[in-house]
Amino acid sequence: MFVDAWDPSYGASFEGDSSDGPASPSSAQVDTDVEVPAGQWAPIDVSSRVRCPDVVFLVDGVRRNDAGLWTAEEDGLSYAGLAASYAAGVVRCDLRNGVAELAGARVARGLFTASPSAEDLQAGSVRYEVHRVSGTGEASKLPAAVQAPLTALEIDISGAARDGGSDGADLLVVDGPLRNRRQLPRTIGYVKTQQKQYLPAALTAVVTSLRPTQRTPVFQLGTVWGGWSWYLRLPGASGAPWSGIVRIECSPDLTPAEAVELADLSSATLPRFASSSYKDPRAPQNLVPIAGLERRLRGMLGDARVLHRALAIATARTR
DNA sequence: AGGCTAGCCACACTGTGGGA
DNA sequence: TCCCACAGTGTGGCTAGCCT
Numbered sequence: 001m002f003v004d005a006w007d008p009s010y011g012a013s014f015e016g017d018s019s020d021g022p023a024s025p026s027s028a029q030v031d032t033d034v035e036v037p038a039g040q041w042a043p044i045d046v047s048s049r050v051r052c053p054d055v056v057f058l059v060d061g062v063r064r065n066d067a068g069l070w071t072a073e074e075d076g077l078s079y080a081g082l083a084a085s086y087a088a089g090v091v092r093c094d095l096r097n098g099v100a101e102l103a104g105a106r107v108a109r110g111l112f113t114a115s116p117s118a119e120d121l122q123a124g125s126v127r128y129e130v131h132r133v134s135g136t137g138e139a140s141k142l143p144a145a146v147q148a149p150l151t152a153l154e155i156d157i158s159g160a161a162r163d164g165g166s167d168g169a170d171l172l173v174v175d176g177p178l179r180n181r182r183q184l185p186r187t188i189g190y191v192k193t194q195q196k197q198y199l200p201a202a203l204t205a206v207v208t209s210l211r212p213t214q215r216t217p218v219f220q221l222g223t224v225w226g227g228w229s230w231y232l233r234l235p236g237a238s239g240a241p242w243s244g245i246v247r248i249e250c251s252p253d254l255t256p257a258e259a260v261e262l263a264d265l266s267s268a269t270l271p272r273f274a275s276s277s278y279k280d281p282r283a284p285q286n287l288v289p290i291a292g293l294e295r296r297l298r299g300m301l302g303d304a305r306v307l308h309r310a311l312a313i314a315t316a317r318t319r
Numbered sequence: 320a321g322g323c324t325a326g327c328c329a330c331a332c333t334g335t336g337g338g339a
Numbered sequence: 340t341c342c343c344a345c346a347g348t349g350t351g352g353c354t355a356g357c358c359t
Contacts, residue, residue: 063328147328147354176327177355191326324357333348339341 041206043214050268052095055170057103058273058289059158061088061150062297067311071115081113083121083128083311084146087297088153090161091289095272100289103161107300108153112145124310126302158184171265175290178227178249188266191247192286207231208241215267218259220252227252228259232267234274246270 063086071079089105111121111128121128133145158172171186178189207216212235218228229249236244248270250262273287 061328065329145353151354177325320359322358325355326353328353329351331348331350333346335346336344338343 041203041217043206043210044217044267045211045214046264046267047213050264052269052272053171053265054094054096056093056095056269056273057158057161057170057172058091058093058175058287058293059088059154059161059172060175060290060293060297061086061154062294062301063087063146063150064298064301066109066307069311069315071113071118073115073117079113079115079118081111081115081118082145083109083111083123083307085109085301085307086146086150086153087300088150088157089293089297089300090158091293092161093273093289095269100292102293102296104157105297105300106153106157107297107302108149110146110149121311121314123307123314126307126310128311155184158187171262171269173266173270173287178251186262187250188262189249190270190287191249207245210245212236212244213267213271215263218256218263228254228256228263230263230266232270235271236274244274 063084066083066085069081069083071081073079085107086109087105087107090103091100092103093100109126109128110131111118112131112133114133116132118130118132120130131145131149154174158174162170162172171188172184173188173190174184175190175192177191178187203216210216210231210233212233215232216230218230220228227249228251229247231245231247234244234246248263248266250259254262270287273289
């Protein structure tokens with residue numbers, strides 16, 4: 001379900017048509033809720049006219065369940081708890097000097113439970129800060145509660161990384177859909193796997209005909225959220241129609257011109273980070289800096305067995 | 320409001336390769 | 340041949356967003 005880029009309600013022009021307003025009145029009705037400006041949809045090659053930003057930030061997060069536990073309340077009730085470690089990090093890629101560095105990474109640990117009496121848990125040298133979850137706090141629901149603080153940590157750390165090392169002409173790439181990170185400036189969501197078709201068949205053919213580094217025009221998702229999106233083919237694809245295709249999205253709060261600018265930047269920038277198939281089976285979509293960041297973050301979470309033992313000792317002491 | 324979907328992550332399982 | 344470590348794959352569960 002989508003409406004294409006020259007959403008008439010926006011009063012904006014379709015990309016590629018800089019001055020004459022919505023380009024093609026002879027739009028072809030392809031689907032009941034899809035309107036296609038005929039003749040406008042073609043691959044776009046920006047490599048010769050768009051310069052990469054000097055600095056690109058890539059942000060990602062990882063998490064791990066360290067232990068499951070149960071509380072014993074004074075009234076005889078018992079609540080499930082989850083001790084989890086999570087970490088978020090940002091890689092700062094200086095494209096001018098060809099240098100990538102960890103711009104920031106933070107590890108946090110939480111005790112997620114609905115228990116009204118639970119307190120922070122000190123397990124050896126690490127502290128699990130209690131996060132009270134609402135509802136019955138079933139054990140099966142607890143892993144999901146980790147996602148919110150992890151996203152908050154990602155937002156926090158990417159903002160801090162930008163404050164410390166950017167002149168404003170940068171680009172922030174977050175792994176996965178933007179979701180509630182859309183308020184971050186000059187930020188794109190990077191979706192690696194294509195489980196849903198946002199385009200009708202006629203336009204999908206344009207996606208599969210993309211050559212490496214080419215992108216589709218920007219289109220607007222015809223949803224309540226209504227974000228801007230486009231497809232890009234990374235180099236190193238196997239040759240299969242959807243090989244190396246990623247979907248990128250940015251905030252619906254941006255003007256069409258701003259969305260197009262981000263699309264151009266992404267096309268000039270992301271192909272440089274595409275991984276090689278001999279190094280990474282998820283190539284080329286799994287970007288090299290993100291893969292390295294994930295490894296680093298997992299290492300920072302600490303040894304799971306050591307933490308599990310520390311938690312077992314800590315909970316035994318509180319009995 | 321409730322059910323459904325997309326995309327992500329964690330985890331368990333399986334296969335493979337190297338070393339003893 | 341066995342053991343171990345590592346990587347790949349499949350499954351399930353979650354949230355946010357979407358649809359009715």
